[in-house]
Amino acid sequence: MIDCFYISVWVVGVWATDKYVVTPLALKGVDKLALDIFQWVSGIATLFTLLVYTVRDLWFIAVRTWSEMKEVNNVSQKKP
Numbered sequence: 449m450i451d452c453f454y455i456s457v458w459v460v461g462v463w464a465t466d467k468y469v470v471t472p473l474a475l476k477g478v479d480k481l482a483l484d485i486f487q488w489v490s491g492i493a494t495l496f497t498l499l500v501y502t503v504r505d506l507w508f509i510a511v512r513t514w515s516e517m518k519e520v521n522n523v524s525q526k527k528p
Contacts, residue, residue, distance in 0.1 A: 458494050462487055 465487065469475070475483060 454494060454498055458491060
């Protein structure tokens with residue numbers, strides 16, 4: 449859920465920058481290129497961070513599920 453929020457904020461930020469900075473200032477050439485590079489770098493950094501947290505969360509879920517399944521399996525084997 450929080451991952452979707454971060455992506456939404458990034459998309460709105462890129463859209464707002466394009467609408468309220470690039471278009472009114474009529475950025476062209478090196479200025480527009482620098483802004484585009486900054487937007488791509490910030491986007492990749494944001495998505496990479498979200499990917500790391502998503503993989504970490506999925507790893508925690510897998511370990512907890514495996515642990516619970518092992519516990520349930522041990523309990524069911526001990527019953528006569």
